[in-house]
Amino acid sequence: MTKILIVGGVAGGASAAARARRLDEHADIIMFEKDQHISFANCGFPYHISGDIEDYDALLLQTPQSFNARFKVDVRVNNEVIAIDKANKTITVKDHIKDITYQESYDKLLLSPGAAPFIPPINGIKNDLTFSLRTLDDMTRIINLIKTNNITNATVCGGGFIGLEMVEALVANNIKVSLVELANQVMPSVDIEMAQPLAQELQDHGVTLYLEQALQTVVQDNNQLFLTLDSGTTINSQLLIMAVGVRPNTSLADMAHLELGETGAIKVNAQMQTSDSDIYAVGDAVQSNHFVSQSPAHIPLAGPANRQGRIAGENMLGGTAQYQDTQGTAICKVFDYAIASVGLSEKALKKQGIAFTKVYLHGPSHAAYYPGACPISLKLMFCPTSSLILGAQAVGKDGIDKRIDILSVAQRAGMTVEQLQHLELSYAPPFGSAKDIINQAGFVATNVQNGSMPIINADELVLGAPHQSLIDIRNPAELAKFGTIAGAINIPVNQLRDRINELPKDQQLVIICQVGLRGHVATRLLKNLNFDAVNLTGGFKTWLNYQREVVQVTSC
């Protein structure tokens, strides 16, 4: 009879316990959780604060009693594992209820301690109006404070997933929110031009953005905080949410001299084994290989944690299941928008010195003539030699999850961008297009790969370059409505053939349209007439998203 001890009773730990029990009715399984609850829906916390999820109990997926009844697992809440003795294969447990310390032996031990919010060492940051959001108690205290202090303004520090979800949750409580972010953009996990529509969306909801600024000091005066940023700006706030990232909980592993990885998280192999073959670790506390770069990465996400737990549960009973690396697929709702990504971002590719080609597309979420179609902006990055998909990002109000999921599957399957042309996606006017934006991305990338469509990227464009002429091929009405790039000559695409002699023969022609589609038609036409033409990928729309000033975005 195998005796399995599991440290941590949420995503990874609970998955492992359930899997182990299904495989072996006789195993002795004990799950330790230092807090009061197991298996709670922490991803739902912002939505309970917002009021979208009305019922607190909906967040409690299992109780210790229900979990034991279903899986015959001895669940010990308020029991904190404080030490591991690898040599003797025992752990030391502090029972916070009985206030005793005891030991428990194991055959196999699983660490699923999660991660903890990182709180930078800021003067005055420890105060009773400042919270992070990781536990049910954190959530409850935030909700209570909003009520008892009648909060009308708040500051969120950190513009990533949790930060943005908390901004939305606070605005839903009629709170005026300031967002402070160290990077020069919100959602730093995606590239700046893809995050631009979010900046607009946040401001449209009354959020004040403080980008490229860091919180420096916090001073509390009763129910009020005075926040000073490194720019010198000061913000008065009744509530401060710290959401600048998490750090893996490695203290237990570290004390036991289990190997940590380059990222500071617990090192595990594909079987989720640590450097001690009887000790496994999963979830937000471990390091994984990035699917694309094959470099070590710390990617704390619910999906991988759950799957890793299931794998560890199997392997602790002699299985040979393997975790197959992390792509980092993620999505965030920001008011009416969703933003999602898979694989590596452009900045990560650059940082890691990985060669890439990028293309941009903008297209409707379903047939444009059917009501409710919303623009999707898509960025696709691929290897110029292998044509493999390196990363993709999408932003818009509808169909974002679907497009990134499709690309996630294609990436994992090792499909090339050429193969995206042939994907057969479900089409009826309410759901898609006969040539979906994913197929279009395949067409565009293939045209770039085989040299039939030379492109220039908006961030490569140097205005006033003497060897280039900018040709805006949109209709005059579009230029009047959206503007154009300084110095561009306007010749509508349908007039190009008749006005071909207006084009300089000795310069490179940079073709500008709204989204890059007509630009492709024009670029091909000009190339076939022996002009040196390049298409501005993603058109004027992507170029605009590269401009630092927030510009007016047309609504869906």
Add this chain to the structure above:
Amino acid sequence: MTKILIVGGVAGGASAAARARRLDEHADIIMFEKDQHISFANCGFPYHISGDIEDYDALLLQTPQSFNARFKVDVRVNNEVIAIDKANKTITVKDHIKDITYQESYDKLLLSPGAAPFIPPINGIKNDLTFSLRTLDDMTRIINLIKTNNITNATVCGGGFIGLEMVEALVANNIKVSLVELANQVMPSVDIEMAQPLAQELQDHGVTLYLEQALQTVVQDNNQLFLTLDSGTTINSQLLIMAVGVRPNTSLADMAHLELGETGAIKVNAQMQTSDSDIYAVGDAVQSNHFVSQSPAHIPLAGPANRQGRIAGENMLGGTAQYQDTQGTAICKVFDYAIASVGLSEKALKKQGIAFTKVYLHGPSHAAYYPGACPISLKLMFCPTSSLILGAQAVGKDGIDKRIDILSVAQRAGMTVEQLQHLELSYAPPFGSAKDIINQAGFVATNVQNGSMPIINADELVLGAPHQSLIDIRNPAELAKFGTIAGAINIPVNQLRDRINELPKDQQLVIICQVGLRGHVATRLLKNLNFDAVNLTGGFKTWLNYQREVVQVTSC
């Protein structure tokens, strides 16, 4: 200079013309269309009839003038190609406006004539109250008749894609609709148990279903039709829509002795070449290989037509692009439901003698605790030896397109069902689940493949079999609410361990839960205790969908 003639100016033809022009500015391209319009959105017709698409002009994606201005293509509408002379490489064209006939020579010829509605030889079917829906004129005449005759009741013959979309469009006009279908289910392209929720949805919208019945005679009396079915039933109707399928338009190809395939459609190779290497054909008129069976198939869908057109356009100019077979991915909106499928159905697999294993899952479209989650029912069929995905079907109110698209990509990529476990799909509570139903399908299929979860299918279950006991492991409240299978013993899953001695040791235990998930837990428990247990895949919910009586379905 290559001279390209294109017969048909909608999806396939227009795609080919645009692609050819982008590749060669100097090619001479003429596109012939026997009707008045090119490049119109025929998939939108039902939604203009319903009023969802208000603007008629929204359906006209291009005019002959706009297409010529953009692509320098000589578009000749009302010009019908009536003969091909392969030897001399000329075609004969009837200009219906000038009422003349003329010849045109070609280097390459593309046939994109589409398909025509099949009208069975029924007595009285030719009358001015009976329509099919293929052209803009068909649509306009239906809309006009609804208004002028003040239609309050109508009959649709044929319960496939067009038939169901037309049912919905008519109901949107406050018309009482009868639906006549030869098969014993609506949407015969999917399997009967997956179509069951649609039958309920249709009846909830006041539609009267006549299944397993054929229209036999039609008698018109002024503005009234008297329809007699082969069952003897008669229906009075002010309007009859015939939507029993389409037939490829092959008369031109046939006259020219181009080879037709086993399906009756034009035979083409992967380059979209017919038996005459200078003549290409694409779209609803051609036969393709089915991706799964590699058998010849006639699958008239917009996506393949568009992609085939693009490939033919390239190849007529010396390209070597290849069409990569058809998976038949399709989706249909039926009031609040969507139903979608990819690959082969169970009945097609059986008909073609392809061995398969099937599993069913029911799960929420996103995290169940976040508002708006709707049940998805998923059927996954895979090869018991290779684990490749043979087919999948899904039905529900949300997230159906996404799940079938994911499986479509996985199928095309040659992924096994085991690999579905590892897919990293975008997760936040509004969009998905940490273990998405697609991952769950991977878990279930893997458990079946490796023998750790023996299953029985609802359609294999013989009630009262002496060697089996049915064990319903749901809570008594669920049995009271939903019912159970006759003869089942109720032992809730959480009580199984304590009541193990109530179970017969010498019989096979068929485990029944609501959707198959708790059934898996119970089956594993019992197997680990050396019982012979099998899990009813898809649980009571799938079993119910196999029962012919329409049962009450709980709303989303």
